Amino acid sequence: MFLTLLKKELFVEFRTREITISMIVFGLAIILTFAFSSNVSPVIIVNFAPGMFWIMVLFVTVIGVHRSFAYEKEFDAFSMLISAPIDRGLIFLSKWISGFIFLTIMEILLFIPFYKFLMIDFPIQPWLALGTTILINLAIMVVASLVSGIAMRARLSEVLLPILLFPLVSPVIISATKISGSIMRGEPYALWDIWLLIILTVIVVFGLVGYTLFDFITEE
């Protein structure tokens, strides 16, 4: 059933491409704004690059998850979805994993413009950067999907989503910035393992809490 729900999410997106296109265009606009507002030497900007990258990802995530839940509102599709005889925790899991896939696609496409426009060097260990980025994306999306599930059907959902999400996701953003910074500087794993543990904790804790709570959140 989970695979059917995930397929539905991916199918809708690949047909309309609303989420990925919005995320990529918005991401590009943020990169340009960063480039214009920080016209300094690459030596200086490299210290801020990890933070800038994850701020961009956070903003783009808001756009993505909001859109992912918003299209369910059209024709009251979400009410029909939750009235189906399925475990609602699986709806949460499908939103989480599909959001993670869209976010990862967006990052892969924005990775080169980000480094080239800001004129900084690529990470020394690109595979390590990719692996940790995947885990960070899972952590960001698990919190974002849960918060979006709460905010989606509220009035002013587009305002409530970032207001609720940003403080809740702050441990992930701190950890992500530290991990990316350490990888860019080529620091050994022992110096940044704690941040990876925090990311894994968020994935496990919010994954379980989201799976359990989603049934109650979506109750009619």
Add this chain to the structure above:
Amino acid sequence: MQFFFHNKSNRVWLVLIIGLMLFNIWNIVVNTPMVPDQHWAQKIFYVHVPSAWVGFLSYFIVMVAGIMYFIKGDEHWDKVGLAAAEIGTLFISLVLITGPIWATPIWGQPWIWEPRLTTTLILFLIYIGYFMMRAFGGHAERVKRYAASLGIIAFVDVPIIFVSVKFWAPEIQSHPQVEMTSQPPGILIPFLLSLGIFTVLYRLMLKYRIHVIQVNYKRVADV
């Protein structure tokens, strides 16, 4: 519905708590020793730490009320959650005000990213979102469920936020009250007394606030 202070037991508690609070202030100002390098600034900790304790206790109660609301489906737990969230935010605001008052003369600036203060600030922001959800969320029944979920998520997030902030700025670990139990009795006993008095005050405030929310709900239902 009966007026809260028409109840004799509530009136007795109110008078008792006013007396205890006055005694607490007198005790802090007159009886506690001056810490050599902090002087009067240190005395704010007899209010700051109990406020933090009550704030976090209150947020814990919001989480418990959220879980109970989902399990029992009883409206009462929603009122408990809302009341605890309001009072918790009041005390957490006091923590965020008294912390910088203490920090200005001691650290030389009102704000440093000290882990506990930072965690408190993040939690405060989450609860601002919680109240916005309550106020602007729309459908009343849904908002109750969303608020219960947020109360649970916010408290689950606290240890993760604390650990991340602690390692984020490892050089800032200069919070002075880490080893409260190792303080001399002249400081420890008034501190524990203040903690107890704040907890009793909290109990009455929570009871009162639940009563007020019940009255408001009933008024809305009557209309």
